[in-house]
Amino acid sequence: MISKNMEAALNHQIALEGYASQYYLAMASWCDKEGMEGAAEFLHFQSLEEREHMLKLFHYLSEVDGFAITPAIEQPPIEFESVQEVFSLVYEHEKKVTQSINDLVATCYSENDYNTLNFLQWYVEEQREEENQARSILDKIKLIGEGGQSLYYIDKEMKKFLAAALAKEAAAADSEAQ
Numbered sequence: 179m180i181s182k183n184m185e186a187a188l189n190h191q192i193a194l195e196g197y198a199s200q201y202y203l204a205m206a207s208w209c210d211k212e213g214m215e216g217a218a219e220f221l222h223f224q225s226l227e228e229r230e231h232m233l234k235l236f237h238y239l240s241e242v243d244g245f246a247i248t249p250a251i252e253q254p255p256i257e258f259e260s261v262q263e264v265f266s267l268v269y270e271h272e273k274k275v276t277q278s279i280n281d282l283v284a285t286c287y288s289e290n291d292y293n294t295l296n297f298l299q300w301y302v303e304e305q306r307e308e309e310n311q312a313r314s315i316l317d318k319i320k321l322i323g324e325g326g327q328s329l330y331y332i333d334k335e336m337k338k339f340l341a342a343a344l345a346k347e348a349a350a351a352d353s354e355a356q
C-alpha cells in the first residue's frame with residue numbers, strides 16, 4: 179500500500195520521464211535532419227531509455243496497489259540552434275530529473291516509506307550516470323568546437339558514446355540474468 183501523496187509524487191516522476199523520452203526523440207529528429215546520424219542514434223537510444231524509466235515506475239505503482247497515470251503528450255521543442263545547444267539542454271534536463279528524484283527520496287524519509295526508498299536507489303544511481311554522461315558529451319563538443327569539419331568529429335564521438343551506453347546496458351542485462 180502506498181500513500182496518496184507518494185502516489186502523486188511518483189506520477190509526477192512518470193510524467194517527467196515521459197517528457198524526457200519525447201524531448202530526446204524531438205532532438206533525435208532534429209539531429210537526423212541536420213545529417214548528424216551518430217547524435218540522432220544516440221538520442222533515439224536515450225529516448226527509449228527514458229520510456230523504460232517511465233514504465234519501471236508504472237509497474238512499481240501497480241505492484242504497491244497504486245494507480246499509474248498515463249501522462250498527456252506535451253509537444254517538446256523541435257528546433258535547435260546547434261548540437262551544442264541540444265546537449266546542453268539534455269544536461270539541464272538531467273539535472274532537473276536528478277533534483278526530482280532527490281525530492282522523492284526526501285519524501286520517502288518523511289513518510290517512512292522504505293519500500294519506495296529502496297526502489298528509488300536504482301534511479302539515484304542512474305541519474306548520477308546520466309548526468310555524468312551528458313556532461314562528458316557536452317565537454318567533448320566544446321573541446322572539438324563547432325563548424326563544418328567539427329560536426330563530423332562530434333558525430334563520430336557520439337557513436338562511441340552510444341557504443342558505451344549499449345555495452346553498459348548489455349552488462350546490466352547479464353548481471354540480472356545471473
Ligand code: OFO
Pocket residue numbers: 195198227228231271272275304305308
Ligand atoms: Fe530517466 O534518466 Fe534521465 O532523465
